[in-house]
Amino acid sequence: MLKLTKKADYGLMAMKHLAEHVDREALSAKDIADAYGIPPQALAKILQRLMRAGLLESQCGIKGGYRLARDPHSISAYEVIQAIDGPLFITSCTTLRGECGQSLRCTVREPLRKVNQSIEEVLKRIRIAHMREEPEMVETKQLADYVMIS
Amino acid sequence: MLKLTKKADYGLMAMKHLAEHVDREALSAKDIADAYGIPPQALAKILQRLMRAGLLESQCGIKGGYRLARDPHSISAYEVIQAIDGPLFITSCTTLRGECGQSLRCTVREPLRKVNQSIEEVLKRIRIAHMREEPEMVETKQLADYVMIS
DNA sequence: GAAACTCGGACTGATTTGGTCGCATATTCA
DNA sequence: TGAATATGCGACCAAATCAGTCCGAGTTTC
Ligand code: FES
Ligand code: FES
Numbered sequence: 001m002l003k004l005t006k007k008a009d010y011g012l013m014a015m016k017h018l019a020e021h022v023d024r025e026a027l028s029a030k031d032i033a034d035a036y037g038i039p040p041q042a043l044a045k046i047l048q049r050l051m052r053a054g055l056l057e058s059q060c061g062i063k064g065g066y067r068l069a070r071d072p073h074s075i076s077a078y079e080v081i082q083a084i085d086g087p088l089f090i091t092s093c094t095t096l097r098g099e100c101g102q103s104l105r106c107t108v109r110e111p112l113r114k115v116n117q118s119i120e121e122v123l124k125r126i127r128i129a130h131m132r133e134e135p136e137m138v139e140t141k142q143l144a145d146y147v148m149i150s
Numbered sequence: 151m152l153k154l155t156k157k158a159d160y161g162l163m164a165m166k167h168l169a170e171h172v173d174r175e176a177l178s179a180k181d182i183a184d185a186y187g188i189p190p191q192a193l194a195k196i197l198q199r200l201m202r203a204g205l206l207e208s209q210c211g212i213k214g215g216y217r218l219a220r221d222p223h224s225i226s227a228y229e230v231i232q233a234i235d236g237p238l239f240i241t242s243c244t245t246l247r248g249e250c251g252q253s254l255r256c257t258v259r260e261p262l263r264k265v266n267q268s269i270e271e272v273l274k275r276i277r278i279a280h281m282r283e284e285p286e287m288v289e290t291k292q293l294a295d296y297v298m299i300s
Numbered sequence: 301g302a303a304a305c306t307c308g309g310a311c312t313g314a315t316t317t318g319g320t321c322g323c324a325t326a327t328t329c330a
Numbered sequence: 331t332g333a334a335t336a337t338g339c340g341a342c343c344a345a346a347t348c349a350g351t352c353c354g355a356g357t358t359t360c
Binding site: 005090093 | 158166239243
């Protein structure tokens, strides 16, 4: 149903949290989990994935924790989501080994691939350093107008 | 993982198929299902949903079947998907009966709501009559730019 | 060497998805 | 009239995915 997983949500929260504390020492998984009420063990595994994807640096040991591996302005939401949930395909038939039974006859695959690309673009342009809370109805309205015109 | 369900895929295929045969008589669920190798019973239920959503007109009986209720140029992919899968939320905590445990502290909900809106716009711009044509990447790119700024 | 971390797989229960069945209703036509 | 062929709709089931836990490692600090 075109929904982000909880893990991706947690991951984005953690990345944003780390982006706001780049100055400090490394933060442990538990620190971040406690700050948002996330199950610590669950977040730990998510951070490990982000680490393996090269988005975080980790340090073991008693004073250890995680730190952003790159400038928060250069890390996109897309990278975070992909690192956690794997490559994102909007089409349902691309799930591992071969195609679904309709792949040869499916007439909407190509159009949807383009939609997929659009969504990727949107997510790639959102940097974790820029994720803010302002709802700003005016802008979304302008966006709607823009779409109408084009 | 941000994927469309198979049902939505089937629904889009069926709608596109019907859009290409507006002239003819009503097509039965089985006709369409056979044309694409879709399980007939599954497609039948999907078409019923599209019917209830007002996107299709149905006729019972031996010469019955389905027909588009509106001009195929006016029906968006978004409408089809929503009719089948229900309202689409990119955030994971909107799943019915209250919020997830993190809703109060979640810092990425609002930013993601904007992403959600962007995706909606993209899907609303795609009409089933035009699914073969290019969704115009330039515009979606500008749209993505727009989202980033806000 | 103990404490506080990360690392990573295995595991379980809950939810969602994909699909089927069965029965009721409506329409055509012989 | 009544058989044939449609839709209409809920219940049902199996498989996949998701969310979260557990546990047994390794690492660093003190
Ligand atoms: S994308 Fe696989 S059947 Fe349409
Ligand atoms: S959207 Fe619900 S926790 Fe972030």
